[in-house]
Structure formats: structure tokens, C-alpha cells
Amino acid sequence: MLPRIVSINISKGGIPKLPVPAVRLTVAGLEGDGHNHAKHNTPLQAVCIQDLEKLGELSQSGYLLSPGQAGENLTVENLYANSLPLGAILEFSGGVILEISKVRKPCYVMDAIHPRLKTDALGRHGMYAKVIEAGTLRVGETIEVVLPAEESIPAPCSSSGLNQ
Numbered sequence: 807m808l809p810r811i812v813s814i815n816i817s818k819g820g821i822p823k824l825p826v827p828a829v830r831l832t833v834a835g836l837e838g839d840g841h842n843h844a845k846h847n848t849p850l851q852a853v854c855i856q857d858l859e860k861l862g863e864l865s866q867s868g869y870l871l872s873p874g875q876a877g878e879n880l881t882v883e884n885l886y887a888n889s890l891p892l893g894a895i896l897e898f899s900g901g902v903i904l905e906i907s908k909v910r911k912p913c914y915v916m917d918a919i920h921p922r923l924k925t926d927a928l929g930r931h932g933m934y935a936k937v938i939e940a941g942t943l944r945v946g947e948t949i950e951v952v953l954p955a956e957e958s959i960p961a962p963c964s965s966s967g968l969n970q
Contacts, residue, residue, distance in 0.1 A: 811882055814828065818838075852904075888909070900941060
């Protein structure tokens with residue numbers, strides 16, 4: 807099954823972010839989405855992406871998280887965002903293109919949900935992305951992942967038989 811957008815979430819700042827059916831995306835982020843902390847207001851963190859599957863895992867641990875509650879902009883399924891390498895390109899069926907730019911680390915804002923959530927969410931709290939191609943995102947769009955080219959690794963030197 808192709809990765810797809812399950813929910814698009816925005817707020818004036820802070821959590822929870824509330825679902826919208828579509829949103830205009832610029833290099834600065836989603837229109838109408840605010841940030842309570844200046845450190846989050848950077849093009850490298852224009853979009854926060856979270857897997858629905860990871861929200862489900864955390865909910866099974868007792869946190870009861872639905873899309874947007876942990877502050878993510880895009881709740882997706884079948885993407886497995888935390889397993890993507892930095893530099894992976896996400897091409898959305900509506901034309902938007904994002905690049906995975908940073909691992910999202912849980913911060914003290916999660917304490918409003920539960921004090922242990924910061925620790926339990928490590929490694930499954932989503933990723934940040936920067937905008938390569940702006941446009942409009944809609945719930946239900948599919949996502950194609952393009953992995954970065956692997957760095958070239960020099961071939962091992964062949965033995966000349968001198969040390970045999």
C-alpha cells in the first residue's frame with residue numbers, strides 16, 4: 807500500500823494541532839500554522855511528519871494520541887518516517903516535494919500529555935522536512951519516496967601478492 811496523508815494538522819501555536827482537509831504550503835511551512843517557540847520557526851523544520859502507526863504504538867502504551875495531538879503537521883501511514891534517511895525526498899501526488907531534514911526530538915511540550923511521553927517517544931516521534939516544491943497538500947494524497955544516492959565507496963584494493 808502506498809504511503810499517504812491521513813491528516814493535515816495546524817494550530818495558531820502549540821498542541822494539539824487540528825485537522826484541515828487541505829492547506830497551502832510555502833517554504834516557511836503550512837499557512838495558518840503557528841509556532842509558540844522561535845526555535846521551531848526555521849525552513850529546515852517547515853513540516854513535521856508523524857506516522858499513524860507510531861501514534862498507534864504510543865496509544866497502546868497508554869498515551870491515546872490521535873492525529874495532531876503530538877503537534878505534527880502531517881500524519882501519514884505506510885511511510886515509516888523515522889526509518890527514512892536525511893535527504894530522502896517525498897513527492898506528493900498533488901505536486902508538493904519535501905526533503906527529510908531533521909529527526910524530531912520530543913520536547914517538554916509533550917509533558918502536557920504525559921511526563922513520560924518525551925522518553926517513550928524517542929525514535930518514533932517523527933521527522934522534520936524542508937519544502938523543495940511548494941503547493942497545496944490534501945488529505946488522501948499519496949507519497950513517493952526517493953532515497954538519496956548512496957555515497958560512493960571506493961572499491962577495496964586488490965592484493966598484489968606481496969604479503970603472501
